[in-house]
Amino acid sequence: QVQLVESGGGLVQAGGSLRLSCAASGFTFSNYAMGWFRQAPGKEGEFVAIISAGGIPDFADSVKGRFTISRDNAKNTVYLQMNSLTPDDTAVYYCARRRSRSYSYAQGEYDYWGQGTQVTVSS
Numbered sequence: 001q002v003q004l005v006e007s008g009g010g011l012v013q014a015g016g017s018l019r020l021s022c023a024a025s026g027f028t029f030s031n032y033a034m035g036w037f038r039q040a041p042g043k044e045g046e047f048v049a050i051i052s053a054g055g056i057p058d059f060a061d062s063v064k065g066r067f068t069i070s071r072d073n074a075k076n077t078v079y080l081q082m083n084s085l086t087p088d089d090t091a092v093y094y095c096a097r098r099r100s101r102s103y104s105y106a107q108g109e110y111d112y113w114g115q116g117t118q119v120t121v122s123s
Helices: none
Strands: 003-007 010-013 018-025 034-039 046-051 057-059 067-072 077-082 091-098 110-113 117-122
Touching: 003 091, 018 034, 018 091, 018 117, 034 077, 046 067, 046 077, 057 067, 077 091
Parallel strands: 010 117
Antiparallel strands: 003 018, 018 077, 034 046, 034 091, 046 057, 067 077, 091 110, 091 117
């Protein structure tokens, strides 16, 4: 069965960095785009980043220039490198499998989700 397991969250001071990992199993990882979303307390979930099956990334405006996304198809893992973190980045971060190889920023276009990893940025 499809499984997505995030790791790497934690508590960091503003200006710091974290790298999240999402280990995938149960499907041909290289055939799918993968995305990261986040949900802060009391707010709706929002798109953060996506990487296509071919390795092309895209980002939400709020994280452009600070976050990078990458994938290692040999390890079935997608990464989210987060730099220059601010308290506004505090949220539970989820990785998700896009239903196809191409981009989508809509949560409904992702069919499998991980359990999430908490990122807390202190001021």
